[in-house]
Amino acid sequence: MRLDAPRIAPLREDELTEEQRAILAPLLAQMPLLNIFATLVRTPAALKAFLAWGNYILAPNGSLTPRQREIVILRVGFLCKSGYEFAQHEQIGLHSGLSADEIARIKQGAEAGWEPGEAALIHMADELIADHFVSGATWAQLRAQFDETQCMDAVYTAGQYTQVSMFLNSFGVQLDPGLTLDPDLKG
Numbered sequence: 001m002r003l004d005a006p007r008i009a010p011l012r013e014d015e016l017t018e019e020q021r022a023i024l025a026p027l028l029a030q031m032p033l034l035n036i037f038a039t040l041v042r043t044p045a046a047l048k049a050f051l052a053w054g055n056y057i058l059a060p061n062g063s064l065t066p067r068q069r070e071i072v073i074l075r076v077g078f079l080c081k082s083g084y085e086f087a088q089h090e091q092i093g094l095h096s097g098l099s100a101d102e103i104a105r106i107k108q109g110a111e112a113g114w115e116p117g118e119a120a121l122i123h124m125a126d127e128l129i130a131d132h133f134v135s136g137a138t139w140a141q142l143r144a145q146f147d148e149t150q151c152m153d154a155v156y157t158a159g160q161y162t163q164v165s166m167f168l169n170s171f172g173v174q175l176d177p178g179l180t181l182d183p184d185l186k187g
Helices: 018-028 035-042 046-055 066-079 083-094 100-108 116-131 135-147 148-171
Strands: none
Touching: 018 046, 018 066, 018 100, 018 116, 035 066, 035 083, 046 083, 066 100, 066 116, 083 100, 083 148, 116 135, 116 148, 135 148
16 A cells, blocks of 8 residues: 555545435445545546446456456556555456466466466556557457457556556555455555
């Protein structure tokens, strides 16, 4: 975690306005109020737009499998040093077909024993974080494994979770109860 305390405090449910409650209602029907949403809801219009795009990225019928999507998200979260993002998606990754060993290997990179498509996704995330561009060689690796829509969705996913990591890190969003900070993301 970059910060030990929030710069922007998350709202408690009893502090929410009617507008904020309406925006959060679909989420609260599925889960407790997470710190990310309790923080971002301070700007309701922004959260509403953010959720619309996020729903595309996380759609269960998206072009990437949940496993593929979580590989990208976890790699981006790790590279952005987002303790919250990595901890939250570590749990999601475990429910999306990744093992604990594979999640640990995501931190090691594309050369840590991945099949070609998964290695290409990790290379893509690395390049996007480092240079905001996917090289020709990595694009060729992606296209050998994925169709055009999947390649676009992989880039969209990396972009979305880079932005999320920036929010979380800069606003000081703290871990939700039950999550454990990865020791490689302390400080």
